[in-house]
Amino acid sequence: MRYILSWHIRESELRDRSPAWREEVVAFLARFEDELFERSELDWVEVLDPESHAVIVGPGAEVRHGFYNEGGKPSARVWGIRVAHRDRALEVAATLAGQLDTWIEVRECLPGAQRP
Numbered sequence: 001m002r003y004i005l006s007w008h009i010r011e012s013e014l015r016d017r018s019p020a021w022r023e024e025v026v027a028f029l030a031r032f033e034d035e036l037f038e039r040s041e042l043d044w045v046e047v048l049d050p051e052s053h054a055v056i057v058g059p060g061a062e063v064r065h066g067f068y069n070e071g072g073k074p075s076a077r078v079w080g081i082r083v084a085h086r087d088r089a090l091e092v093a094a095t096l097a098g099q100l101d102t103w104i105e106v107r108e109c110l111p112g113a114q115r116p
Contacts, residue, residue: 002109008073043080
């Protein structure tokens, strides 16, 4: 089963955290992603630009600055994982949530969207 895990956080929240916290998180993520990769559970990971660099494109190709869900937090990092069952995806997300001190969004990738 494939899942997408998303970490949502505002740019200002990252700046408000201590340099020590940011260094700890970067080190944790490097180790954590290596472990997932070694277990053949990590398909890919993307680190996204902060929301200050985001643009949205609307009908008629109108371009605006900002991210789509301005009422919520923008995505900062996204992981594509492949695990045997949902419980493992939730376990991975719980580890991230505990270390990052936030909520992690978990969504299954539907079979119709998967390509060889």
